[in-house]
Amino acid sequence: AKERGEGGYQRYRPGSEARGAERHRITAALTAALERQEFLLHYQPVVTLPEGRLTGVEALVRWVHPKRGLLGPAEFIPGAELTGMIVPLGDWVVHEACRQAAAWIQELGDRAPGTMSVNVSARQLQNPGFAEQVARALRESGLDAGRLTIEITESTALGGGATHDVLRALRAMGVRLALDDFGTGASTLSLLANCPVDQIKLDRSFTPGPGPAAIAGAVLQLARAMGLEAVAEGVETPEQAEQLGDLGYERAQGFHFARPMTAELVTVAITEPADL
Numbered sequence: 088a089k090e091r092g093e094g095g096y097q098r099y100r101p102g103s104e105a106r107g108a109e110r111h112r113i114t115a116a117l118t119a120a121l122e123r124q125e126f127l128l129h130y131q132p133v134v135t136l137p138e139g140r141l142t143g144v145e146a147l148v149r150w151v152h153p154k155r156g157l158l159g160p161a162e163f164i165p166g167a168e169l170t171g172m173i174v175p176l177g178d179w180v181v182h183e184a185c186r187q188a189a190a191w192i193q194e195l196g197d198r199a200p201g202t203m204s205v206n207v208s209a210r211q212l213q214n215p216g217f218a219e220q221v222a223r224a225l226r227e228s229g230l231d232a233g234r235l236t237i238e239i240t241e242s243t244a245l246g247g248g249a250t251h252d253v254l255r256a257l258r259a260m261g262v263r264l265a266l267d268d269f270g271t272g273a274s275t276l277s278l279l280a281n282c283p284v285d286q287i288k289l290d291r292s293f294t295p296g297p298g299p300a301a302i303a304g305a306v307l308q309l310a311r312a313m314g315l316e317a318v319a320e321g322v323e324t325p326e327q328a329e330q331l332g333d334l335g336y337e338r339a340q341g342f343h344f345a346r347p348m349t350a351e352l353v354t355v356a357i358t359e360p361a362d363l
């Protein structure tokens with residue numbers, strides 16, 4: 088039986104007889120949303136420890152749904168991955184993030200966020216055209232490749248297919264790679280040994296508070312030994328920020344510093360720093 092949500096597809100159930108129709112409907116909804124420009128990027132600051140100075144931002148996609156309001160990625164990325172619509176949506180995300188990063192540099196000069204981080208799904212990296220899309224986004228925006236970081240998860244990096252060639256091509260262009268949600272995958276260490284990345288992002292479940300400080304400390308030592316940058320995610324309290332600083336973390340992200348926000352609010356936070 089097909090239960091149709093109001094303009095949504097959140098009732099998708101694997102194994103239901105309507106699976107084909109469901110996919111078709113998700114594809115149509117996402118195609119229309121792309122055409123109507125209903126997607127939007129929010130940006131979450133990444134800051135230095137212990138100062139809390141802005142060093143970069145992470146782009147996080149949103150869907151301004153005409154009926155359901157502002158939707159987070161959990162509500163539409165799975166459907167986009169299932170249907171392959173993540174490819175055109177992801178291309179839009181890369182282009183928009185590069186455009187915004189370059190606009191901030193024009194507008195704010197030295198005060199612009201130093202780096203722009205973009206999340207990508209396995210399916211995007213299995214598409215050999217992805218590296219060319221990134222190259223185009225950099226060319227069209229004029230953004231330096233070194234200011235763009237592509238965030239992949241451990242499962243994404245194990246994606247097979249063209250994934251490794253795409254990752255190698257991105258790195259050859261000078262784009263930086265980050266291993267997101269570090270520590271939550273099944274083969275974290277073997278992956279780190281085999282997949283050349285520049286940064287690891289300690290998953291928020293391992294940020295001290297929920298997680299033991301010993302793990303956060305050991306991950307930092309591992310990053311240092313391998314010459315990688317470490318970012319602690321999901322920092323929600325001043326105590327967590329203090330503890331990470333004491334452990335030696337130099338980069339952090341989380342609600343304690345700033346929530347994801349519109350580009351306009353990031354600009355305001357930079358030009359009126361009391362608000363950050």
Ligand code: C2E
Pocket residue numbers: 131146147148159160161164177180206207208267268291320321322323340341342343347
């Ligand atoms: P992520 O890459 O791990 O992004 C961080 C998520 O944690 C964001 O949720 C952010 O709002 C949230 N967060 C940030 N600070 C804190 C904190 O202090 N505490 C807690 N509890 N949460 C915090 P969001 O925006 O809902 O994104 C969820 C996931 O969706 C992302 O996880 C990422 O995997 C995926 N995603 C977001 N944008 C994109 C995109 O453009 N493309 C793809 N393929 N995936 C995306």
Ligand code: CA
Pocket residue numbers: 145206238267
């Ligand atoms: Ca991320």
Ligand code: CA
Pocket residue numbers: 267268288290320
């Ligand atoms: Ca993460």
Ligand code: CA
Pocket residue numbers: 329332333
């Ligand atoms: Ca201290």
